[in-house]
Amino acid sequence: MVLLRAAGGREYFASAGGEKLHTDLGIVDLKKLEGMAWGSTIESHLGKPFMALKPRAPDFFKHMRRTGAPMMPKDIGAIIAYTGICPSDTVLDAGTGSGVLAVYLGTIAKKVVTYESNEQFANNAKKNVELAGLGNVEVRHGDILEEIGRLEGPFDAVTLDLQDAARAAAGAYRVLLPGGFLATYSPFFEQAAETRKAIEEAGFSEVNTIIVGEQELEVGRRGTRPSTRVGHTGFITIARK
Numbered sequence: 001m002v003l004l005r006a007a008g009g010r011e012y013f014a015s016a017g018g019e020k021l022h023t024d025l026g027i028v029d030l031k032k033l034e035g036m037a038w039g040s041t042i043e044s045h046l047g048k049p050f051m052a053l054k055p056r057a058p059d060f061f062k063h064m065r066r067t068g069a070p071m072m073p074k075d076i077g078a079i080i081a082y083t084g085i086c087p088s089d090t091v092l093d094a095g096t097g098s099g100v101l102a103v104y105l106g107t108i109a110k111k112v113v114t115y116e117s118n119e120q121f122a123n124n125a126k127k128n129v130e131l132a133g134l135g136n137v138e139v140r141h142g143d144i145l146e147e148i149g150r151l152e153g154p155f156d157a158v159t160l161d162l163q164d165a166a167r168a169a170a171g172a173y174r175v176l177l178p179g180g181f182l183a184t185y186s187p188f189f190e191q192a193a194e195t196r197k198a199i200e201e202a203g204f205s206e207v208n209t210i211i212v213g214e215q216e217l218e219v220g221r222r223g224t225r226p227s228t229r230v231g232h233t234g235f236i237t238i239a240r241k
């Protein structure tokens with residue numbers, strides 16, 4: 001997969017060696033991309049330049065088709081940092097949603113198995129995973145609350161971003177490798193408290209609930225200051241088996 005960047009911030013995903021890409025800046029012959037170095041520029045039939053870049057997770061985040069609230073990069077970063085998910089890991093994830101977290105995890109872990117109960121959302125997530133070219137992310141249409149009892153594991157980490165995460169805590173404990181981490185994400189206080197209680201009751205240790213802050217800087221003509229936009233996303237609970 002190649003990210004083609006053109007004037008005016010236009011971006012397109014394309015397969016090197018594929019058919020022609022039709023854009024408002026002209027037609028790009030994707031066969032010309034074969035064997036080109038990253039950063040090379042090709043021209044459309046109208047002579048407009050397109051720079052070929054190697055796509056990275058933030059590009060997928062920007063372009064993935066959304067079916068609901070995706071997890072934000074700041075929260076994804078914290079989950080990866082506090083669980084230590086690494087290239088030898090197999091990760092269980094639910095709910096998939098658009099697959100944003102699953103795609104980020106797929107760029108790091110050996111294997112990601114992710115469950116989405118809504119068939120339409122699961123199909124959309126499969127397309128997003130395909131766009132990202134990640135053969136190690138398996139999107140399964142199913143209810144994690146039913147499936148987790150049938151899963152054998154062991155998984156090195158489990159990530160849960162769904163309303164009923166509390167009800168999957170005991171199952172997560174069972175399928176985790178000893179020493180493995182669980183990360184849950186809850187947008188509401190009440191949900192976070194209920195999930196944390198279930199996590200503790202399931203036998204997890206090192207339970208920690210955090211909010212990850214992020215504030216942009218506004219750089220203006222009069223000066224530089226923190227952005228006045230303050231947005232809440234969710235509560236992350238990390239726990240260890």
Ligand SMILES: C[S@@+](CC[C@H](N)C(=O)[O-])C[C@H]1O[C@@H](n2cnc3c(N)ncnc32)[C@H](O)[C@@H]1O
Nearest residue numbers: 070071095097098099100101116117143144161
């Ligand atoms: C907030 S979204 C997840 C967003 C996702 N983490 C991302 O980064 O794109 C929650 C998703 O969980 C799904 N869901 C809810 N309950 C579920 C269950 N029991 N099993 C599997 N998926 C479930 C919903 O359909 C929804 O798509």
